Amino acid sequence: MTTGAGDEQIVDNSVAEQAAPDLDQLSTPSRLVTALKREHPHWITEIIEAFGEATAVVPRLHIVEVCTALKFDVEGKFDFLADLCGVDRGVEEEPRFEVNYHLFSTTRHHRLRLKVVLHENNVHVPTVTGVWRTANWHERETFDLFGIVFDEHPDLRRILLPDDWQGHALRKDFPLRGYEPYSLK
Amino acid sequence: MVWRPIGPVSPIGPINKKRLMSTINIPPQFEIVDRPLDTQMTISMGPQHPSTHGVLRLELVLDGEMVVKATPDIGYLHTGMEKLFEYKKYQQGIVITDRMDYLNPLGNNLAYVMAVEKLLGLEIPERALVIRVLMCELQRIASHLVWLGTHALDIGAMTVFFYCFREREKILNLIEAASGGRLTPSYFRIGGLMMDLPPGFERRVQQFQDGFLKSVEEFHTLLTGNRIFQKRTQNVGRISAKDAIDWGLSGPCLRGSGVNLDVRRANPYTGYETYDFEVPIEHDGDVWARYLVRMREMKESHKIVAQALGRLKPGPVKADAPKVVLPDREAMKKHMDALIHHFLIVAEGFDVPAGEVYHPIEASKGELGVYVKSDGGPKPARVHFRGPSFVNLSALPHMSEGAMVADIVAIIGSLDIVLGEIDR
Secondary structure, X not given: OOEOHHHHOOOOHHHHHHHHHHHHHOOHHHHHHHHHHHHOOOOOOXXXXXXXXXXXXXXXXXXXXXXXXXXXXXXXXXXXXXXXXXEEOOOOOOOOXXXXXXXXXXXXXXXXXXXXXXXXXXXXXXXXXXXXXXXXXXXXXXXXXXXXXEEOOOXXXXXXXXXOOOOOOOOXXXXXXXXXXXXXX | OOOOOOXXXXXXXXXXXXXXXXXXXXXXXXXXXXXXXXXXXXXXXXXXOHHHOOXXXXXXXXXXXXXXXXXXXXXXXXXXXXXXXXXXXXXXXXXXXXXXXXXXXXXXXXXXXXXXXXXXXXXXOHHHHHHHHHHHHHHHHHHHHHHHHHHHHXXXXXXXXXXXXXXXXXXXXXXXXXXXXXXXXXXXXXXXXXXXXXXXXHHHHHHHHHHHHHHHHHHHHHHHOOHHHHHHHOOXXXXXXXXXXXXXXXXXXXXXXXXXXXXXXXXXXXXXXXXXXXXXXXXXXXXHHHHHHHXXXXXXXXXXXXXXXXXXXXXOOEOOOOOOOOXXXXXXXXOHHHHHHHHHHHHHOOOOOOEEEEEEEEEOOEEEEEEEEEOOOOOOOEEEXXXXXXXXXXXXXXXXXXXXXXXXXXXXXXXXXXXXXXXX
16 A cells, blocks of 8 residues: 555655656656655655555645645646545554545646544644635534644534534544433533 | 524624714724614524525525625534444445435445445446446436426426426436335445346336437426526626635536536546536536536436447446355355355455545536545445535535525525535
């Protein structure tokens, strides 16, 4: 699943030249993020190619910068945020949470997934509503169901569940039938 | 249904200037605004309002009859489907997808099934692909017919509803003939189809096809030239192409704003790249444009169905993967290994390789994306649906700014939302 991820860690000029033929074989989105990583090595920690989809793992604090760069990048033009969803890897897993951003280009028609991994003791991610306004409801949903806090979100409140709901329903430690019968007040 | 508080208290309207001036000094933090009615009012529209198509509640801040702010309040139909997926085997998840966008269940089946097939790396036989296209396009027509009937009904044209449901009934009968279910077909399975089409199905589809174009002309006669309908829809709920992309609109809503984007063309699946059809585009970005796009789309779907009918050749409809696809009933009765496979698939399910995929399809309402993450077991670790209705509805506040209350009804109708998919 993590093909080529190890090589990306040690990119310098000499390795990059050797890797050039390989880059052509990669799909365009992963070529774009590889170029972005070369420019800003600390923005992307890992690039994963699996099932014909490209995934870039982005550190929590750089997500807005990466999204802005990808949106306005002339070659990539990822101007469309198709989806944003949270994942709970499991109670014992560390880091426990993921936030997946599915980017799409309305002109180039290619797709890219950005992934932010979060530890349970710090579930804060900067919001990307400033980059795409459609992120608003997606982030509210992720906050509602996973308890992931999107910092500086304009309107971060529950969207699917009632405001007085206890817990976050899609976390793995939340029982399928809830803690107790939910009473409507 | 019980009210629940949403966020901070709604903004209180500006102060009544004349009354205030005569009695007290106005504190500096209040702004004095001259408005025809001198006040704003917050009203709650829905969740039981018929034009909200289910259980959508809108909190409208009104200035007279003009909408200052519309805030959708959703979640009344939340049934925890994404949670439920994590407790069900992969093949059991298909029946849950039926219940999301209940006007387009085959599209939901397809998106989910294809995402799992992508993880499994299954090769689907040609006949199954053609039948998938055929059924999905019929379903798209049926979905658009419900939209057209209810949209026109909301605006006040009642007759259209009956004509639309007459045609939709024919499609539902076809779906019932193929799968046994009308609204919850679960016809597509991981690795192919539930079973092959019944004998004489092509003839019945052809019968529907022969009459359908005439019906579309009837709809046009009833609505397109109708002055009232035009006045109610033109220049209402406008959204520019740039804003539409920014708000993540997809499907006919996006194409009504002049963006040429159709997942069937952009990221083709089930062989859509080999079909000859047009992607209708309108540039006005208003309710009227979205109406025209869907009307033309029905004709394009009709074209695709005709092509798919011509491509139906005998052949298998299930992939050659005995550990994933249920064996034929007859084989199960005669062969020991088929019986064992059947037992194992039903009792224990099948393991799906670890990994994650996002598979988008063009559902009748826009891009329906399915995110499936597997840890390697028979149950998914996470299934997430990017519902087109969910995202399209999130742009409603933007579209309805400055509209009249009656326009809200037209705008909601033009978004073609299904609350089952929004709340999941």
